[in-house]
Amino acid sequence: MNLTLNIWRQSDPESPGNFDVFNVSDVSPDMSFLEMLDVLNEGLIVHDEEPVAFDYDCREGICGACSLVINGSPHGPQKATTTCQLYMREFSDGEEVWIEPWRVGAFPVVRDLVVDRSAYDRILQAGGFVSVRTGAAPDGNTIPVPKDVADRAFTSATCIGCGACAAACPSASASLFVAAKISHLGLLPQGQTERNSRVRMMLAQMDKEGFGHCSNHAECQSACPKEIDIGRIARMNRDLGRSFIRRT
Amino acid sequence: MNAELVANDPTGPLENRWTKHRFDMALVNPANRKKYQVIVVGTGLAGGSAAATLGEMGYQVKSFCFQDSPRRAHSIAAQGGINAAKNYQNDGDSVWRLFYDTIKGGDFRSRESNTYRLAEISVNIIDQAVAQGVPFAREYSGLLANRSFGGAQVSRTFYARGQTGQQLLLGAYQALNRQIAAGSVTLFPRTEMLELIVIDGRARGIVTRNLVDGKIESHTADCVVLCTGGYGNAYYLSTNAKGCNTSAAWRAHRHGAYFANPCFTQIHPTCIPQSGAYQSKLTLMSESLRNDGRVWAPIASAAQADNAADISEDQRDYFLERRYPAFGNLVPRDIASRAAKEVCDENRGVGPEVNGKRLGVYLDFSEAIDRLGESAIRERYGNLFEMYERITGESPYRTPMRIYPAIHYAMGGLWVDYNLMTSIDGLFATGECNFSDHGANRLGASALMQGLADGYFIVPYSVGNFLARHQAGDIANDHAAVADAVRNVRDRIKRLLNAPDAKHPPEYFHRKVGQILWDHCSMTRDPADLRTALKQFPPLRDQFWREVKVTGSGEAFNQTLERAGRIADFLELGELMCLDALDREESCGSHARTDHVTAEGEAKRDDENYSYVAAWEFSGDCSAPILHKEQLRFEFVHPSVRSYK
C-alpha cells in the first residue's frame, strides 16, 4: 500500500519544529509501524537526508521506549498496544498518517519524535522504592502475600513508563504513572513502612516537574498500552489523604 | 601454545569455596569507601544491581546506559522466570542439583567453582527481590509459586506472569533510584561508552558520547565494571532488543581483555519467522508452547503449499516425534532448532518466501484443541496466541502457528576469573557480557539468576577486594592515556561520518554480517563453510569503512551514527566467532559440527581435547588473534553424554 506521512521534524529542543510530508510506497501489511519508518529512513540516508529520529529498543512492547502520537492518539489506533507492536495492516492504502512526539511540557522534545522523559525517573527517585539493603532480606516465604493482593500489585507494576498517560491527558498529568507505582508498593506488605512518605514525596516531585493535575478525563486509561486502570488514581488520592493523618 | 590461564578460584570442598573466598578477600574500611570511584556501565539486571549495591556500600558510583532510562535495559524483556534452589516445592531440589543441572546443561564447558557459587547464591536473589516488592506469582496460600521450566525435573523457577525480567529489573532499578536520590550513584542515561582508558595495564576509566548533544567526555575512576549485555545482535535478526551490542566489551577486548568462547551462542526454536526483507527483529514465543503443539513440515518440497490445510495428513512429517520418539516435541532447544533448520534447508519450509526461501515450520495445536477444547488452550496460551496474531495477522486457533529458530543469547563474552575480573586489571565484567557460568549452552531461567548473582552478591565483594589493594587516586583529565582515548573516539566518529565513497546505510552491512553468521556460525557448523565465511570478513570491513553512509552530524542526536559504530564492532567480532567455531573441533552444547557427529547424526563432544575455555587475545590483527586456553577440571561431576533418543 501507499501512504502519505506527515512527520514532526524538530532539530533540537529550542527550534520551533514543523511537519514534513513523505510519501511511502509498497508498504507491506505485515510490517510493523516502526519497520515502515526504518524503510523510510534507509531511503532518506541514501538520498543524503537526515533520517527521522524516534525512540525504540525492545520492539516487543515491554521496554517503554517507543513513543509516537499517531493520528492524534499516543501509540496509535490499536487498544492496549505500544507503537512498536502496531502493524501496518491497521492502515489502508492511500491513507494520510500524522506522526508526532508526546506533547507534554515536562517531556521536552530532544529531536523529531524523541522526547526527554527523565522526569519520570526523577519521580520514582523521590520515593518509588522499598528501602532494603542488599543482603538484608529475610527468606522470601516469611512474607506471605495473599494471591489476590499479589495479583493486583503485579497488575499495577506492569507499567512500562512510556509516558502515554501524560501524553493523552488534557492536563498533561502523570497521575496514572505515579498511581501505578503507589499501588504496586502500597498493596504489598513490604511497601507499608514508607507508604505515607512515598505518596507525598512522589506527588511533590510530580508537581515540581511541571505535570498537571488529574481532572478525571480518563484518557490516560485508554492510552495505556498495559491497560492500567484509573481506579489506581483514586487509591493514590486516598493514600495521600491518609498520609496527612498518619505522618511517618 | 601460550601459558595456561588461571581462574583464581579457591580449592577444597565445593560447598565451602565461596564462603572461604569471601573470608580471604580484603575489605575497604567503610569510612574510606567514599574516596573510591567506580564506573558501572549498563543498567540491566547485572549493572543496575551492581551500581545500587556498590553505591549503598558507600563507593562513589557513576552508572551509564545508552537508553533514556535505566529501566529500559534489555533485561526488561525476559519472560519466563528465574531459577533458585529454594526447594519450596519439596520436590528434591538442592543447591547441588541446580549446580549439576547447570553444568550438565552447559555440556560441561563451565567452571565448577563458579557454577556452584551461582546455585548457592540463587536463594538470596529471591529473598532480595521479594523484599524489594517484586510481585512474584503466589499460590493461594500466599506463598511463592514455582513452575518447571526448560525441561527441568524440579519446579524451581520463580516468575511474574510472562514478565519476570521486567519485574526483576524494576526491583533493581528501584534500588538504583534509591541510591541516586541518596547521592551515592550519579546516573548518565543516553550516554554510550566508546572507549576504555587503560593506564599502566589497569582500567582507569571510559570515554563516552552524550547521545543527545554528541559531546565526547572522559570519566576516570579506580575501577570499571562492564555490564553491557550480550552480542546476539551480531546476527542482525535476533530476539534481542535493537540496541544490544558488543561495543563496550569489544573496546575492552582491543585493549587486552580476552574474549572467551565467542562461538557459543544460543538459538531459541520457537520464534515468529521473518515476514519480509524489512524485518528488524524476531519475537520469541514461549517455549511452553511445545507442551501442546506438534511440530511438523511437509514431507517433501513438492508438498509445500501456502495453507497448512492444503497439506493432507499423509504428506506431513512430524519430524521431532519421528526422530526423537522419547522426547518428541519437547527435545532441548538446540536439537529442536537444528531439526527445524535442516527441514527448511531441504526446501520443506512453510510460510511466505523471504529472499526465495520459506523459513518456518508449523507448530500445530489442532490436536490439542480437539482433545482439550479451545477454552483449555485459551486458558494456557491465550496471551501468546494473541501476541502471535497481532504480529502475523493469523489465529493459531484456526491455522497452525509458524515458528523458526532465532539467536537468543550469547554464552560467550569477556573472559573473567572467579572474581569476575577480566584479563585487564581493575576491569570487571558481569551478566551476559561475561562468558562465565553457562558453558556451551544456557538453561532457561538462568540468565536472570546469573545477572543478579553477579551484580548484587559477587562483584560488590570483588570490587572491594581489588580496591583494598589500591590507593584511591584521581587521574588528571589531561593524562596522555586519557587524551589518546578521547582522540581515538573522535577520529573514529570522523571516519564514520566521512567514508570516502559513502553509499550504503549502516544496516546494509549489519544484514550482511548477520547473514554470514547465521549461515555459517549458528547451530550447525561446517569447517569448509567456516573457512569461506572467514574470507568474507576483511573485505566486508574494508567496504564498510569505504562505503558506510551516515548523514547528520556528530554534534547532535544521531541514531545512524550510533548504529554505525556498533556495526563496525560486530564486523570484527563476527570474524572471531567464526575463528573460534573453527578451532572447536567438536559438537558441544548449542552447536553441532558437521564433522563431529555420531553415526545417527547426533552431536559428538570431545572431552579429551576440547575441555577448555577458549580465551582469545587481540593481537592487533582481527584475523590473527592469539588463543589462550583455560583447562576445565571436573573434580565433582563426571561429564556424561546427553541422549534424547
Ligand SMILES: Cc1cc2nc3c(=O)[nH]c(=O)nc-3n(C[C@H](O)[C@H](O)[C@H](O)COP(=O)(O)OP(=O)(O)OC[C@H]3O[C@@H](n4cnc5c(N)ncnc54)[C@H](O)[C@@H]3O)c2cc1C
Ligand atoms: C526475549 C528474551 C527473553 C528472555 N527470557 C529469559 C528468561 O525468562 N529467563 C532468563 O533467565 N533469561 C532470559 N533471557 C536472557 C536475559 O534476559 C539476559 O541474558 C539478561 O537480562 C542480560 O542482562 P544484562 O544485565 O547482562 O544485560 P542487559 O539487560 O542487556 O543490559 C545491558 C545494559 O548495558 C547498557 N549498555 C550496553 N552497551 C553500552 C555502551 N556501550 N555504553 C553504555 N551502556 C551500554 C545498556 O544500556 C543496558 O543498560 C531472555 C532474553 C531475551 C532476548
Ligand code: FES
Ligand atoms: S520499543 Fe520497547 S516498548 Fe516499544
